[in-house]
Amino acid sequence: MRDAAPQTIYLKDYAPFGFDVREVNLIFDLAPNATRVTSRIRFAAKPDAEHPDFFLHGEQLKLIRAAIDGQEITPTLTETGLTCDVPDGAFTFEAEVEIDPANNTALEGLYMSNGMYCTQCEAEGFRKITYYPDRPDVMSTFTVRVNGDLPVLLSNGNPTDSGEGFAEWHDPWPKPAYLFALVAGDLVAHSDHFTTVSGREVDLNLYVRPGDEGKCAFGMDALKRSMKWDEDVYGREYDLDVFNIVAVDDFNMGAMENKGLNVFNSSAVLASPETATDANFERIEAIIAHEYFHNWTGNRITCRDWFQLCLKEGLTVFRDAQFTSDVRSAPVKRIGDVIDLRARQFPEDNGPLAHPVRPESFQEINNFYTATVYEKGAEVIGMLKRLVGDQAYAEALDLYFARHDGQACTIEDWLKVFEDVTGRELSQFKLWYSQAGTPRVKVEEDWGDGTYSLTLSQSLPDSPGQVDKQPMHIPVAVGLLGPDGDEVRETQTLELTEARQTFRFDGLAAKPTASILREFSAPVILEHGVSRDAQAFLLAHDTDPFNRWSAARVLATETLIGMITDGKTPGGDYLDGVLSVLRNDDLDPAYRALMAGLPTQSELAGVLADRGLIPDPMAIWRASETLKQAMAQHAQDLLPRLHSQMRVDASYRPDAEQSGKRSLGSVVLSMTTRLDGGELAASEYAKSDNMTLQLSSLGALLRAGKGQEELAAFYDQWQADRLVIDKWFGLQVSLAEPDQTCAVAQKLTGHPDFHWKTPNRFRSVLGPLAMNHAGFHHGDGTSYALLADWLIRLDPVNPQTTARMCSAFQTWKRYDADRQALIRAQLERIAATPELSRDTTEMVSRILD
Numbered sequence: 082m083r084d085a086a087p088q089t090i091y092l093k094d095y096a097p098f099g100f101d102v103r104e105v106n107l108i109f110d111l112a113p114n115a116t117r118v119t120s121r122i123r124f125a126a127k128p129d130a131e132h133p134d135f136f137l138h139g140e141q142l143k144l145i146r147a148a149i150d151g152q153e154i155t156p157t158l159t160e161t162g163l164t165c166d167v168p169d170g171a172f173t174f175e176a177e178v179e180i181d182p183a184n185n186t187a188l189e190g191l192y193m194s195n196g197m198y199c200t201q202c203e204a205e206g207f208r209k210i211t212y213y214p215d216r217p218d219v220m221s222t223f224t225v226r227v228n229g230d231l232p233v234l235l236s237n238g239n240p241t242d243s244g245e246g247f248a249e250w251h252d253p254w255p256k257p258a259y260l261f262a263l264v265a266g267d268l269v270a271h272s273d274h275f276t277t278v279s280g281r282e283v284d285l286n287l288y289v290r291p292g293d294e295g296k297c298a299f300g301m302d303a304l305k306r307s308m309k310w311d312e313d314v315y316g317r318e319y320d321l322d323v324f325n326i327v328a329v330d331d332f333n334m335g336a337m338e339n340k341g342l343n344v345f346n347s348s349a350v351l352a353s354p355e356t357a358t359d360a361n362f363e364r365i366e367a368i369i370a371h372e373y374f375h376n377w378t379g380n381r382i383t384c385r386d387w388f389q390l391c392l393k394e395g396l397t398v399f400r401d402a403q404f405t406s407d408v409r410s411a412p413v414k415r416i417g418d419v420i421d422l423r424a425r426q427f428p429e430d431n432g433p434l435a436h437p438v439r440p441e442s443f444q445e446i447n448n449f450y451t452a453t454v455y456e457k458g459a460e461v462i463g464m465l466k467r468l469v470g471d472q473a474y475a476e477a478l479d480l481y482f483a484r485h486d487g488q489a490c491t492i493e494d495w496l497k498v499f500e501d502v503t504g505r506e507l508s509q510f511k512l513w514y515s516q517a518g519t520p521r522v523k524v525e526e527d528w529g530d531g532t533y534s535l536t537l538s539q540s541l542p543d544s545p546g547q548v549d550k551q552p553m554h555i556p557v558a559v560g561l562l563g564p565d566g567d568e569v570r571e572t573q574t575l576e577l578t579e580a581r582q583t584f585r586f587d588g589l590a591a592k593p594t595a596s597i598l599r600e601f602s603a604p605v606i607l608e609h610g611v612s613r614d615a616q617a618f619l620l621a622h623d624t625d626p627f628n629r630w631s632a633a634r635v636l637a638t639e640t641l642i643g644m645i646t647d648g649k650t651p652g653g654d655y656l657d658g659v660l661s662v663l664r665n666d667d668l669d670p671a672y673r674a675l676m677a678g679l680p681t682q683s684e685l686a687g688v689l690a691d692r693g694l695i696p697d698p699m700a701i702w703r704a705s706e707t708l709k710q711a712m713a714q715h716a717q718d719l720l721p722r723l724h725s726q727m728r729v730d731a732s733y734r735p736d737a738e739q740s741g742k743r744s745l746g747s748v749v750l751s752m753t754t755r756l757d758g759g760e761l762a763a764s765e766y767a768k769s770d771n772m773t774l775q776l777s778s779l780g781a782l783l784r785a786g787k788g789q790e791e792l793a794a795f796y797d798q799w800q801a802d803r804l805v806i807d808k809w810f811g812l813q814v815s816l817a818e819p820d821q822t823c824a825v826a827q828k829l830t831g832h833p834d835f836h837w838k839t840p841n842r843f844r845s846v847l848g849p850l851a852m853n854h855a856g857f858h859h860g861d862g863t864s865y866a867l868l869a870d871w872l873i874r875l876d877p878v879n880p881q882t883t884a885r886m887c888s889a890f891q892t893w894k895r896y897d898a899d900r901q902a903l904i905r906a907q908l909e910r911i912a913a914t915p916e917l918s919r920d921t922t923e924m925v926s927r928i929l930d
């Protein structure tokens with residue numbers, strides 16, 4: 082094994098570190114293959130710890146020299162760190178180590194990307210930079226000197242000195258090592274400034290590679306809006322003189338919230354109308370906000386240990402979603418988030434990788450940056466807010482910041498502020514953090530004598546290591562509609578706390594139609610006893626925009642399942658319902674575009690499996706295609722008018738209004754292309770002057786089996802733009818027909834621009850391969866083998882990205898015996914690879930279990 086033997090770490094074993102760290106001084110002498118890191122760290126044994134063991138993490142370091150209080154020592158080195166005898170009381174530990182950033186392809190620790198030095202320390206990367214207690218509950222101030230012959234030399238905090246070939250930084254806010262950052266390179270700054278509510282002047286810089294200056298304005302604007310929003314809504318002010326963001330091409334994730342020096346995957350910050358789509362702009366805005374909001378929820382208040390990851394991530398996702406809802410459309414944001422939750426979190430929660438929002442054990446923490454920790458973690462906060470109310474939520478957050486500023490906290494600390502503010506007891510609610518799996522809520526209705534009764538029963542399936550779970554505290558938002566569509570009972574939150582509970586609504590003149598789980602008030606699967614007629618009624622009348630969309634989704638799902646399992650033809654109720662929404666000019670175009678969407682093929686496979694059926698990927702694909710065709714024909718007369726209404730004549734803005742129009746315009750274009758063979762799409766492509774339209778028209782053409790000329794022209798036009806070429810790769814794989822998908826992906830992996838060691842490029846081909854449901858699950862198993870080949874190849878280079886992409890196989894037990902055997906063979910082949918990383922070993926063994 083290249084990694085140290087896998088070891089399971091348990092939450093229950095948490096023990097504090099025996100020493101305080103009072104001050105960290107670091108000097109970096111940069112050199113691509115031999116960077117010297119000199120550290121001086123002031124330690125003091127904690128008053129209550131008797132002769133604690135002194136252990137510092139350290140991996141892949143060459144120790145040159147170590148000393149305590151100026152005396153050279155010879156510490157004991159292990160695969161994972163260093164131990165030595167230390168004096169009682171306070172002492173200074175010094176070390177000089179050598180590291181090799183140019184050969185660090187794992188992108189963890191200090192590495193190089195296009196000649197630029199960059200760090201990624203979360204979760205446990207700092208130990209690849211120097212010896213240190215690399216755990217989030219050890220917090221210290223840092224002073225850093227960077228020596229290097231490069232124009233830009235950055236670290237955390239405020240700049241204190243700089244000159245030819247050096248820069249010094251001091252971060253006055255105690256922080257854990259995972260928030261450390263250093264960047265050095267030939268970069269250019271897009272600069273601006275922000276004045277905080279109390280009058281602090283903050284210099285803002287977005288550092289990019291020369292040539293990318295034209296893609297900075299939107300990210301900078303999003304940053305300033307985020308800073309203002311956090312002051313206005315949460316009362317949180319920025320706390321340094323500078324806020325720097327750096328864009329880097331080689332990055333495993335979206336971005337990283339290092340104190341005062343955020344590092345971003347270039348795809349998560351760089352954008353111009355010509356090169357980025359509306360969806361890219363919206364994602365960038367959300368990620369900028371997310372990383373900025375971490376300054377308080379994550380940095381000022383951090384996590385005691387990595388089991389508490391949801392403390393910062395769930396809360397920060399929740400906060401960035403609030404921001405997006407405020408600056409764009411709240412219903413559109415909520416629907417998008419639920420689509421995403423069902424696509425990514427539900428499969429995780431209902432398969433072999435299921436784990437609680439706060440996991441209780443792990444081998445490799447990097448494998449737990451999951452949709453469950455992030456997105457379900459955010460849902461849990463949304464439920465808490467709904468249960469306590471907006472006012473108490475605001476008071477609890479004020480108390481959280483006041484009580485815990487500067488601390489490394491737990492979920493217990495978080496819930497305690499809510500208990501203290503509200504006087505409520507939250508032990509049952511806390512089960513959301515410890516019980517894995519998506520609760521099922523079954524709905525039964527009764528009506529008589531003016532009383533409508535709703536009986537809700539909950540159950541929580543077994544998941545790895547967890548059986549016989551307890552009932553959860555589930556907020557179910559419900560409203561009632563009368564026969565003419567009027568709301569006869571406003572939304573109220575029912576608190577489902579028992580296995581089965583009945584709620585009564587009295588004094589009704591006629592049997593109502595219930596709109597249940599409004600705004601998706603809890604991350605559960607509703608098992609409706611509600612009829613198809615009632616769903617069609619809700620689709621036409623529901624006053625809750627989320628549930629109106631949800632009714633369309635339920636009808637679409639039932640329509641497709643009827644087509645798949647019984648060969649039915651698409652129902653008129655669904656097609657008519659969607660058509661009337663599409664032609665309703667009073668509704669936001671972005672919302673109308675969502676109403677016309679179908680559940681993904683993978684989601685349908687999940688629904689079928691949930692009902693005890695074996696999904697046939699080809700049958701699902703065919704039904705989806707047939708329904709899209711039927712929808713296009715049904716809407717035929719409306720399409721030309723809608724197309725011209727959605728034309729945007731003003732100059733490009735990536736805001737909600739314009740992007741909503743383009744999004745409905747793109748739906749219209751897809752439908753039209755099914756009817757006109759690509760005529761409109763070709764003309765749209767020819768005149769497109771923004772990436773949203775260019776990509777949607779190219780996509781429509783490819784889907785119609787046309788567009789090869791445009792595809793080649795697109796490549797020629799954008800050859801020099803790495804982010805656009807990622808799109809060019811991805812589009813071809815995601816739109817390939819099922820029996821072509823593997824061949825298309827295989828061919829692209831042979832393209833000279835397929836720089837597979839860059840995670841964005843690797844993901845641009847292999848990601849869509851796994852996401853193209855019918856292509857990936859093609860009966861011959863070639864796509865499984867292709868993905869496995871590439872994962873095996875990537876693992877020694879970049880274990881983190883490899884391990885994350887293994888989750889493509891997590892749903893394997895849904896499928897038929899032949900497909901299961903094919904996937905198992907690939908998983909076993911990966912598992913048997915010599916020297917497989919700890920990351921991938923853990924993922925594959927959990928999936929196979």
Ligand code: 0A1
Binds near residue numbers: 203334
């Ligand atoms: N904390 C970052 C995400 C992040 C997590 C891990 C990383 O490397 C293993 C990198 C980034 C966020 O939530 O934005």
Ligand code: ZN
Binds near residue numbers: 371375394397
């Ligand atoms: Zn985060």
